[in-house]
Amino acid sequence: MKRITHVFPWLTPIRIFQKRKLRHIQSLFSHKxxxxxxxxxxxxxxxxxxxxxxxxxxxxxxxxxxxxxxxxxxxxxxxxxxxxxxxxxxxxxxxxxxxxxxxxxxxxxxxxxxxxxxxxxxxxxxxxxxxxxxxxxxxxxxxxxxxxxxxxxxxxxxxxxxxxxxxxxxxxxxxxxxxxxxxxxxxxxxxxxxxxxxxxxxxxxxxxxYSYHVLEENHYFFEKKGIIYRTNDIYREVIDKTTGNIIEKEFIMHNVSEVKYKVKESKVFKIDS
Incomplete structure (x- = not known):
């Protein structure tokens, strides 16, 4: 579903003003x-x-x-x-x-x-x-x-x-x-x-x-309904400085972004739905 500001771009400044005011109010009452x-x-x-x-x-x-x-x-x-x-x-x-x-x-x-x-x-x-x-x-x-x-x-x-x-x-x-x-x-x-x-x-x-090593997995391009996306998963390894052993591997984030440039067809997986 498209955002209302995509359908009616003239509403964008109003929406930005609302969000900024809301964040300001939230900050006033924040315990941080x-x-x-x-x-x-x-x-x-x-x-x-x-x-x-x-x-x-x-x-x-x-x-x-x-x-x-x-x-x-x-x-x-x-x-x-x-x-x-x-x-x-x-x-x-x-x-x-x-x-x-x-x-x-x-x-x-x-x-x-x-x-x-x-x-x-x-x-x-x-x-x-x-x-x-x-x-x-x-x-x-x-x-x-x-x-x-x-x-x-x-x-x-x-x-x-x-x-x-x-x-x-x-x-x-x-x-x-x-x-x-x-x-x-x-x-x-x-x-x-x-x-x-x-x-x-x-x-x-x-x-x-401890030290930390950030890495990506499952990185690829895919096409869905004619739109190309790029995706990956980001992880972080926690390493004991004394032994050099990895003591924990944490999932950080999953990324999916629409690609705005040309990508070689051979690099793109096609998804039907």
Whole structure:
């Protein structure tokens, strides 16, 4: 069944306004203790996960200028999060730290995805930051309590190094990325933009005895009723650092996204119904 905003696009701004107001009201009555960005008062010497992603890569036929604009937006959003410490019992919220992306803050038009289409929008491109944070969080004991994935796969793989569907979509303020700290230690987020990469690190104040390996299974394309989809399952292995043994394999998510680019027929399974 199609969403009402697909049938009547002019209702989209009204629906967005409703959802933003609802999330604001929910936040007012939430019992969550959210992390705030304060300068760390001590060292966090134990690295849990480092990762980096390219700032520029070929994304179909999209305008390269939108990627340059994205870098400006990433710098502003990264500065809002860099240095954040997630204390025991606290919840990290992407939008609680970044806030609304406005021209007043210096944000400019970048690439946004809307119903599988690339459009321009102020603050566009900062999903790359959410992707980085989500991937790093999966390699820590932090518990992801809110994460959204894109229902469309808009671009073919070009330099992809992570499993398909292992990113996180964000849209102010009701499509958020949140993770909770259930441990008795604190976690510090460090972010940096170089000429070519967005870099990140999550470190802790005490040694954590486990590491994590994220992998995909059952990855394939399939066609149903003339529409091509991409699917996979994401798992996480918990590894004892002392022995190197896998002590647990956790199911993380099942992804199904409509593909918006051409796929070789030989790679696609056909499903009748």
């Amino acid at each position: 203790k959210f992390s705030v960005n304060k300068k760390a008062s001590k060292d966090y010497p134990y690295t849990n996960k480092k990762h980096q992603s390219l700032l520029r890569r070929k994304l179909g036929d999209s305008d390269p200028k939108l990627q340059e604009n994205k870098i400006t937006n990433l710098k502003i959003a990264s500065n809002a999060i860099d240095g954040t410490v997630i204390q025991p019992g606290e919840t990290f919220s992407f939008w609680k730290l970044v806030g609304k992306t406005s021209r007043k803050k210096g944000y400019i038009e970048g690439m946004l995805l809307s119903n599988g289409q690339v459009i321009k929008g102020v603050g566009g491109g900062i999903c790359q930051l959410a992707n980085l944070l989500y991937w790093m969080a999966l390699h820590t004991p932090l518990q992801v309590v809110e994460r959204h994935h894109h229902s469309f796969d808009p671009f073919p793989d070009e330099g992809r190094v992570l499993p398909f569907g292992s990113g996180a979509g964000v849209f102010y303020n009701y499509v958020d990325l949140q993770f909770f700290n259930p441990t008795q230690q604190s976690f510090h987020i460090k972010l940096l933009l170089t000429d070519n990469h967005l870099k990140g690190c999550i470190s802790s104040d005490y040694y954590w005895p």
